[in-house]
Amino acid sequence: MSEITADMSWDGTRSERTKKMVLYLGIFSIVMLFAGFSSAYVVTSYSELWVNMRIPSAFYISTGFILLSSLTVHLAVKASNARDESGARKWLIATLILGLGFGVSQYAGWNQLVGVGGYLSGHVDSLEGTYGEDYTITYKGQELVYENGEYYFPGDNLREKPLLNEISIFNNSSSSYIYVLSVVHLLHVLGGWLFFLALFAALYIYKRKRIDNLRLRLGATYWHFVDILWIYLLLFLVFIH
Numbered sequence: 001m002s003e004i005t006a007d008m009s010w011d012g013t014r015s016e017r018t019k020k021m022v023l024y025l026g027i028f029s030i031v032m033l034f035a036g037f038s039s040a041y042v043v044t045s046y047s048e049l050w051v052n053m054r055i056p057s058a059f060y061i062s063t064g065f066i067l068l069s070s071l072t073v074h075l076a077v078k079a080s081n082a083r084d085e086s087g088a089r090k091w092l093i094a095t096l097i098l099g100l101g102f103g104v105s106q107y108a109g110w111n112q113l114v115g116v117g118g119y120l121s122g123h124v125d126s127l128e129g130t131y132g133e134d135y136t137i138t139y140k141g142q143e144l145v146y147e148n149g150e151y152y153f154p155g156d157n158l159r160e161k162p163l164l165n166e167i168s169i170f171n172n173s174s175s176s177y178i179y180v181l182s183v184v185h186l187l188h189v190l191g192g193w194l195f196f197l198a199l200f201a202a203l204y205i206y207k208r209k210r211i212d213n214l215r216l217r218l219g220a221t222y223w224h225f226v227d228i229l230w231i232y233l234l235l236f237l238v239f240i241h
Contacts, residue, residue, distance in 0.1 A: 016214055023218050027225050030188060034229065037184070038236060041177050045240070049167055051127070051174040052136045053118050055237050056109035059182070062102045063234055066189070069098035070227040073196075073220045080213050088211050092200055095223070099193040106186050110179065118175035125168035139167055181233050185226070192223045 044050075072094040079087030113119075116129030129135055131146035138144070144151040150162040199215055202208060 019214070019218060020221075023222060027222070030225075030229070033184070034181070034233070037177075037181055038240075041181075041236075042240060044173050044177070047173065048140060049124070049170040050138045051124065051172045052138065053113070053116075053172075053174045053178060054129075054134050055178075055234070056112035058105045058109035058112055059234060059237075062105035062109065063230065065098050065101040065105060066227050066230055069095050069102065070224050072098060073223050076211075077217055077220045080211055080216050083210075085210050088216070089200070089203070092196060092211065092216070096193065096196055096200070099189065099196070102189060103186060103193075106182055109182070113175055113178065118172065118178070120176055120179045122172045122175060123168060124170050124172060125164070126172065137167070139163065178237065181237070185230055185233060188229075189226050192219060192226055195219050195222070 072091045076088050076091035076095060079085075079091060116134040117127040118129075118135070119126055124137065127135055131137075136143055137146075137151060139151075139153075142153055142155075144163065144167075145154050145156075146152075147159065150159070150164050151167060152159050152161065152163060195215075196219055199211060199219065203211065
């Protein structure tokens with residue numbers, strides 16, 4: 001009997017290790033994906049023209065949501081480990097709600113970008129915000145001056161050479177990158193959110209008494225990762241942007 005119990009314990013440990021390895025490989029692939037995006041962003045920012053878009057304020061609100069969700073999922077795991085099923089369910093529900101809040105605030109951030117003319121595929125002449133507050137433009141290594149609907153080099157004191165027609169053909173790659181980085185990240189958050197939802201729904205579909213502790217712990221690890229990833233992306237956009 002003891003040999004059978006030992007075999008079952010070994011199989012369970014091996015299964016857990018395998019699942020963790022798959023998770024870590026998945027996380028590594030996501031890291032490499034965003035490393036590629038980050039490198040492309042930096043290289044593109046040294047183009048002849050670059051629009052410095054202000055990061056939407058809603059993105060900072062979404063940061064609060066995802067940070068709180070990391071806390072609630074940690075508390076869910078802690079409660080599950082202590083066999084506090086009621087607490088685990090409560091904190092998992094809180095995580096799901098905060099995850100929704102993150103998604104909604106991200107959508108609000110995209111609307112803020114659109115409000116100042118920052119489109120997924122837009123041009124310089126699409127910009128509608130306040131120059132110097134919502135965006136600035138660097139052209140040929142110089143930050144342009146905006147006056148009376150025209151752009152000028154800072155050294156053009158007499159405003160003899162307006163640049164609007166010259167630069168209007170350029171794409172606003174800056175806002176495109178903001179969309180790509182935030183949307184792809186949100187898709188990964190959505191994957192974790194759906195995983196937690198399925199974990200919670202399984203309690204009622206299969207009439208289980210407890211949340212699957214291993215799956216919850218694996219999901220929490222992934223959730224903490226996408227949380228850290230968002231913090232990195234936000235800091236990257238703020239300081240590199």
